């Protein structure tokens with residue numbers, strides 16, 4: 001009989017776009033289904049230039065930006081495409097976490113295929129859909145999994161393990177096949193508030209003596225960008241706020257709940273109130289019941305957090321209750337020293353009304369730009385220069401560092417290692433005889449005798 005195989009349909013030599021197909025006899029499951037944000041995609045679709053909503057699969061297949069698989073896409077998504085609709089031939093799709101490069105193409109998937117997500121992720125995806133009209137994940141037979149509780153799909157058994165990443169409810173997976181165990185890390189790190197989860201996952205995987213390890217390698221290879229732990233970010237902001245008497249501003253990723261907590265704790269330590277957008281306030285309220293620690297800046301439940309009401313014409317229904325008691329630019333301009341305002345680049349026109357005094361700090365709590373000629377970065381600095389604000393870079397990555405990744409690979413000691421979600425698979429070359437940079441669309445057998453290096 002044919003051995004089980006793993007096929008990489010995305011995430012090969014690029015950061016994001018993971019799509020991993022695991023087949024064992026008649027049973028076929030997918031892990032993650034996100035668009036890649038690689039330069040290759042951006043040759044064709046960028047910013048507001050997107051595939052047509054009437055024929056998304058056709059428009060992506062045109063440039064080989066999607067796998068050409070039957071029995072996966074919905075009838076609706078396949079409209080006009082030269083790929084015919086077939087009843088589902090994929091039996092389950094597991095989503096490691098709610099970031100777009102892992103979940104962003106779910107809307108194309110046949111609604112008959114069960115989609116497995118963590119309990120918190122289900123709520124998070126719902127909150128994202130509510131607050132971001134352009135984000136749609138589609139209708140699915142959603143299935144919620146519990147930490148470390150096995151799920152059987154035919155002869156495959158999938159065990160989800162929580163891991164630490166820059167979005168809550170991220171998972172790695174252990175998959176038992178008929179010829180050995182495959183582990184997939186999703187995206188993870190060892191230096192955030194849930195580092196112990198990542199370590200426990202690595203130990204559980206090592207104990208399985210897996211036939212294959214599929215590991216993310218975002219920060220493998222050359223990486224000169226500064227990085228801190230989450231605690232380091234807070235200490236940095238504490239130091240900035242201590243001597244500051246004027247308004248302080250910060251920007252971060254909208255779903256980085258850990259960073260929002262860090263901003264909140266820094267604001268509290270400096271006797272300031274954290275001001276967040278309605279979108280952030282909504283998201284935090286939705287996910288808080290799934291996070292046990294009780295230190296989230298949930299408006300109405302925690303002290304020292306309020307909503308900042310920016311000027312806009314249209315108020316959505318979900319925003320209305322959050323705007324009760326919100327502060328506007330007049331209040332924040334007059335008593336700036338009382339606040340730490342989380343302000344996205346998109347909402348920078350508020351600065352025209354806020355007029356923070358020259359020298360006020362702006363904390364960029366996100367990745368440094370990947371390229372020298374990043375447009376957003378240039379525009380951000382133009383605004384800061386115009387208002388005389390001081391720029392500070394303080395960020396903690398969602399991904400394990402290059403040396404940590406190599407250490408993890410050595411610890412797990414899998415027969416074969418497939419680095420994905422990386423531009424530098426070759427950086428894993430020194431980790432033993434089993435590291436192998438996968439080719440897109442090529443099925444790799446699992447647990448084939450003779451392929452194993454000696455232990």
Ligand SMILES: [Zn+2]
Pocket residue numbers: 015016017099101102187421
């Ligand atoms: Zn990712």
